[in-house]
Amino acid sequence: MARREADRASQPGRSVAGTNLEFTRSHNRRVVLDTVRRLGPVSRAEIARETALTNQTISNIVEELEEAGFLLPGEPKREGRGQPSIPYEINPHGAWSLGFHVDHRAIIAALVDLTGKPVAIREIAAERPSPASAARALRRLADELVGQAAIPAARLLGAGLALPVRFGVGAITTAGPTTLPGWDDPDARQTISEALEQPVLIENDAMAAAIGERLHGVARAIDSFVFLFLDEGLGSGVFLGGQPWRGASLNAGEIGHMIVVPGGKPCPCGNRGCLERYLSLSAAEEFLADVPGAPKLSQLDTSASEAVERWVEDAAPHLASAVNILESTLDPETILLGGVAPADVLARLIDKAMPLPMSVGSRSGRSLPRLMTGSVGRHTVALGAAALPIFDEINPRFDVLLKH
Ligand SMILES: [Zn+2]
Structure with missing residues (x-):
């Protein structure tokens, strides 16, 4: 799915409306995934009511998402006459994601499934790691977690990285006893991404925890x-x-x-x-x-x-x-x-x-x-960091995770 999209679905509140006309399948896929995340198990008819998309659009997207492994069909339910309805849920094993919490004295790594459930967590000591030294440690941790869990590499959505830093402002960014050296380098994300061979999203620790709370908590x-x-x-x-x-x-x-x-x-x-x-x-x-x-x-x-x-x-x-x-x-x-x-x-x-x-x-x-x-x-922050790639994948309006 495209990572950056404009967004016309500006309706606030519990549901974001989909769009049948000019806006892309990618946006509508996010709307459907987000609806199933919040309301699942949920039938196609209920998704259509919730999103204001047509039944046909929902059927096409649900079929596509089921084939891709993101949605899991439940037992058909017969209500009155007509076709039985199939309830859909997010498939926990449809994808996995990695999260890292790096601070001035430790690195915590988490592997979670698509529902945010932790599959494995590791922690190592690290003294004020720079991007270069963290990159090596993150790769080792990632290999260990993914290897032990026997996750197919193609099913990894990416990695989220949470840091106790603020972005691009003067004194506050570099003040205090917990600051990490080198992370304001514009190439820091690239260094980590190349080491992991995965797309990497960076957030500050508090927002990563909030996103984890929103997605799964x-x-x-x-x-x-x-x-x-x-x-x-x-x-x-x-x-x-x-x-x-x-x-x-x-x-x-x-x-x-x-x-x-x-x-x-x-x-x-x-x-x-x-x-x-x-x-x-x-x-x-x-x-x-x-x-x-x-x-x-x-x-x-x-x-x-x-x-x-x-x-x-x-x-x-x-x-x-x-x-x-x-x-x-x-x-x-x-x-x-x-x-x-x-x-x-x-x-x-x-x-x-x-x-x-x-x-x-x-x-x-x-x-x-x-x-x-x-x-x-x-583990709150590492799990929040692991939520970043999933949130980026399924949230209909999330288009500005930090990418510098
Ligand atoms: Zn202050």
Whole structure:
């Protein structure tokens, strides 16, 4: 399928309309795949109703996708008179994809099937890997994962790569203790792609996690949300109307450097009082370093210690402010808090952030909480990275994943 397409199907909300006339089969294939992903198992008649495509168009596309191995037919169901209807689902073994999370101390690799289910995950230590050194490691990991899973090479959609960097802006891109050298080189993606012999899509870690959440996680039916990504820093991935919101320089969602305490703690970006100086694992580490007998960062999840609780109480009001600002600016359906931070720490942060300050999010009749837990754990970003090629393949309007 073509990777870049214009798009006329601008209807927001749960379904993107297909087009019978001038727009391509490729676009319509994406519309059908996306509908089956969200609603499957689903019959051809239901797909036609959902997409506003003709029955004939749906029949042709479904047949083509079934032959290609992307769709799996279920048992025919007879309802009343007439032809029995066949429910279709995404075929997990129709394709696979690789995801890599590269940061300043490790590389995590994941192989997932077309439904996003992890087939295998590996992790190796890596000290601030450059594109060249990462390329060699990624190739080894890819060969190992694909070889062990016995995946036909032709069925690999590609690879996604998630990095803790921001793109193409000055100080913030290169500031901080977790920066990787050399990745702002325009040839970095090419270096990785040549080593893997696969097309490679690059995202920042927070947006990769958000895309994974949208494709396979709790946000699969949520069109507008913010995924707050808590790791050593604080980032976010923003989805509006079912699409990732990238911003003019591809750095939308960089909320860790929103100033929440004017004149507050100095930040490596040059400002003072940035949100991530209070709400991040590095902020927690710094806070706990000043408390005698406090647990180390790696022990946060096993400890209900008073010291951790004190940090949670210190950080939670800043989380509440962030929710207020994001709701007031973007009016999302919900805000998800996730990332590599321990699950119980995130749950306690959400708990302590209540009651949230008033905003447009305080509306009555909500079906989702204003703030809830998203995907959590060390593998969240690698799995999100593995979702990038799949999302690129099946999302009807996704045409600007980073390709530099
Ligand atoms: Zn900052």
